[in-house]
Amino acid sequence: MRIGGLASGMDIDQMVKDLMKAERMKGDKLQQKKQYLEWQRDDYRSMNSALFTFDQMLFDDMIMQKNFIQKSVSVSDSDVAAVNNVGSASEFSGTLEVAQLAKAARMTSGQATNITDPTKKLSEYFGTGTQTISIQAVDKEGKLQEKPVEIQFNLEDESLNSLMEKINEKTGVTMFYDSFTQKVSMTAKNSGDAKGTAEIVLGGDFLSNQLHLSATNLDSANPANQAGQNAKVTLNGLETERSSNIFNIGGVEYTLKGQGKVNYQSSPDVEKVYDTIKNFVEKYNELIGKVNGELNEKRYRSYHPLTKEQREAMSEKEIELWEDKARSGTLRSDFALSSGMNKMRLDLSTPVAGLPKDLNQLSDIGITTSSNYLERGKLVIDPKKLKAAIAKDPAAIHKLFAKEGDVEVVDGKPVVKNETQGLARRLRDAIKGTMEAVEEKAGKAFSVNNTFSIGKTLDRLNDQITSFEKKLFKIEDRYWRQFTMMEKAIQRSNEQSMSLMNYFK
Structure with missing residues (x-):
């Protein structure tokens, strides 16, 4: 100080x-x-x-x-099928006859369950204990999964709703409960006929004894059970089957909607x-x-970046206008x-x-x-x-x-x-x-x-600025020492003057 x-x-x-x-x-x-x-x-x-x-x-x-092969496809009857291009570079046309749509396998409880409220714990209806169930379902290719998905649960911890959430999330089926009939329904997520085997295979006493579901969807003892079904089509004279109502052949996607025959023709989607x-x-x-x-951009060479003192003396608008010109023409x-x-x-x-x-x-x-x-x-x-x-x-x-x-x-x-x-x-x-x-x-x-x-130039400038700041510190210190010496000299001069004046009194 x-x-x-x-x-x-x-x-x-x-x-x-x-x-x-x-x-x-x-x-x-x-x-x-x-x-x-x-x-x-x-x-x-x-x-x-x-x-x-x-x-x-x-x-x-x-x-x-893909951005240049986009096509619009006209179909003679949109209620029978939709046809879209997904990868064909060339134009295409043909006929499609749908004899049968694909269907998903389905199962329903053979009789009412004892469950009246699906939010209550299962132990209120079936006692305590741990249960294990297994579910196999048809995959996207129309084939039964090789291994079943097993779910183990405690009757005291689960409600029917929470159990169905797990089944719907982890397995290849979706399941729901109907409070009017007190039955459950289970449907395969994928459609199609597994050919020679069931499309849904269940395991575990809880599914068979408490929910009254059959072991497979092909069990004829329950007439509500339904087998999976392939779509049957004739494409340009070729009879074929698909496990899904949506399939791709040669970069063209076919979506089946109903029985019937359509003609289709592609053309470039110009727009x-x-x-x-x-x-x-x-x-x-x-x-x-x-x-x-x-x-x-014009370079205003008389406008330089503002110093700290200059910025303090200007308003925000003045700073903005100045820097617009100072920054102009950098490239x-x-x-x-x-x-x-x-x-x-x-x-x-x-x-x-x-x-x-x-x-x-x-x-x-x-x-x-x-x-x-x-x-x-x-x-x-x-x-x-x-x-x-x-x-x-x-x-x-x-x-x-x-x-x-x-x-x-x-x-x-x-x-x-x-x-x-x-x-x-x-x-x-x-x-x-x-x-x-x-x-x-x-x-x-x-x-x-x-x-x-x-960046290299900035590094050199930073070194120069650091060196110059040190130099400024030394210069400022020198000025203060010089003025301090002057003050001391003036003080001594004043003291001597006062001393001399005292002699003349």
Whole structure:
């Protein structure tokens, strides 16, 4: 704690502060440079984040074939069956005749149980003790499970409701209790005929003696029991059976609803494929708009990051307006980003080698570059031409975007020929190269500073700032020592003056 000016009457503290302001100017410049580099690093990473998001979209939407083989299927009678494409790349049509629907096996209590309230403990109806039950049921393939599922329970701990919850969760059947008849019903979760054996097989005294269920669903002693049944269909003249009413053949999914005969015909789902390509164009335009905005953003060189003292003297709105200009242009004319954008534009305008001449570039499907040079390469869609191309051959459009390139050996290493790759694959390669170049400058969120160029510069600045702060401390201490010496000298002078004056009294 320092108190100055007692002898001189000067505001020593303020004088030291004013002197230190001049000394701190170099330190402020270091802090401002550090802040600017941090802004620049963050802006680079923001660009890489946008590039990564676009890259993921390219893979999910433009590389995956499923987005280009979407089809609408017309069925002559929707009450008999529904037909959907799930994996067929080619068009399809045919007839489907449903002679019999698949049914699930079912079992019901042969007589009423003693249970009147399914929420009460089972011990109130059947005494105490531990019971074990086992349940086997038909699986999704229409075959009886190899091993039964066993459930052990204590009558004092379980109610019928809690036991049925366990059965429904752990086994291949669903079970419910009817309070009117005081019976339980059990149905296999999967439909179908197990062929030569039952579809539900039960074990345990509790199921047979207390709930009055048969040993299998084929027990004819209880007429309420029902055997499982396969669906019987004739598909394009071929008679076949399926354990479920929903099945897949050759990438086409059939959902049976009732008996009868239908004709079906597929056609490209033009609107869905169009929306996929439209989304690609919109995301591409959004990306290059964002990157070009950064590349051409004005740099206000007279606006530097604010120092602590400057921020304290300004309002929040003034700080916001100032920093908008101070942070502007951090990536202006950046070589890595501009090179990446140029390569992406070139990749999209170059025909794909190995494809038919009438369908090897974007313009063939109605996508062209904007004639407005200010938009810097944004894409424009001709909806009518694009939809016509989709209706004609969506698989060919998929190749335009997703074709795998030819490989050649260069210096003993396999290299993919860029001109033979689909447009989306070219863009992904260009994005990868751009992101790597940006990462060399700005790293990633989890990167340490010594692994990228801006980080290394920040480390050097931090060392300089630390060293300068130590130097400032020494300078301030020197100023105080000098003023303290001056105060002592003035004090001695005053004492001598007083002593001399006393001699003249």
